[in-house]
Amino acid sequence: MKCYLCGLDAKKTDEAHGGQLVDCSDCGIYRVSGLVLKELGAKRFDFSQMRDDLHRQRQFNATLVAEINTETAIWA
Numbered sequence: 001m002k003c004y005l006c007g008l009d010a011k012k013t014d015e016a017h018g019g020q021l022v023d024c025s026d027c028g029i030y031r032v033s034g035l036v037l038k039e040l041g042a043k044r045f046d047f048s049q050m051r052d053d054l055h056r057q058r059q060f061n062a063t064l065v066a067e068i069n070t071e072t073a074i075w076a
């Protein structure tokens with residue numbers, strides 16, 4: 001699949017409740033919720049702001065996996 005943020009090749013794993021775990025060599029690992037995936041049909045992420053937020057989440061939560069859900073999604 002293509003990374004939802006940068007559009008490069010990435011690995012995708014389906015998760016419960018329609019979410020996906022994406023492993024992109026450029027953006028890192030992030031989880032996208034099923035609701036956000038539905039919205040992605042009609043909207044696009046704000047790439048640079050979203051990437052900054054993923055970095056912030058990883059530092060703040062001390063995890064490799066950042067979350068993109070309806071609360072953290074930043075739309076263009």
Ligand SMILES: [Zn+2]
Nearest residue numbers: 003006024027
């Ligand atoms: Zn990416």
